[in-house]
Amino acid sequence: MFFLTGEYSHQLDAKNRIRVPFKLKKELGDNYYFAKGTDGCIFIFPEEIAKEQFAKIEEVKMSDAEKRRGIRAFTKSFVLAEEDNQGRVVLPANLREFAKIKKDVVFCGVGNRAELWAKEVYDEYFADDDSNYNEYFDSLGI
Template sequence: MFMGEYRHTIDQKGRLIIPSKFRDDLGDKFVATKGLDRCLFVYSPDEWSNLEQRLKALPLTNKDARAFVRFFFAGATECEIDKQGRILLPANLREYASLVKDVVLVGVLTRVEIWSKDIWDEYNEQANLDHESIAERMADLGI
């Protein structure tokens, strides 16, 4: 399980240090793809396989299902950790999530999210203002 928040920087070549606590669960190779909130989602091979199986089950005849699968797989890339604990994030993923220098890596149960620090701060500011209504909606889902 992934949890916690870590702040790092991306170097000029697009390399990012993955915190050692995340590296242990991600392994040497894992998948990064576009996330749903202008961030990146990072999955271990096992979790990516689980997601892949669920997405394969979506009906090919459904336009939204095709778009959703296309969104996740078109942006996906396999990442490998180098000897310094870094990964190279492709330019298209950095551009999608507005990752320039300061980033935040967030553990979210089965995945790691990579956010631009500025976007993460904006997201948290808004979420903090709305946390009571979010909690109410989660209660409606049985949580």
């Protein structure tokens, strides 16, 4: 079971490299994947969770054109993170563009995955967050 939590601010360096925060990296393990996510973020999946996602896809009927398109959209963005000797990963251009990442980023843990956001997008998305906690807890049943 994975338990990715927390919020971490970082920056891309001049070569578009990023270092995953230690606490997240510890949970993600040695092999993890970047993929286009929802709401303008990049998902970061531990290998085990990535395999579970692909197993779900294998159960989809290939005769459904809309689902085929969704599968292609999801899977074509998956990239194995390849760290250099200093633990940095080059963030591919297509993912940077998708997430509108220029320099400042925020990592956040979301249970079985992490997310990577452009700081500006993250701040806008969560602008009213503090006033909504009661609603969030109710909707989550906690």
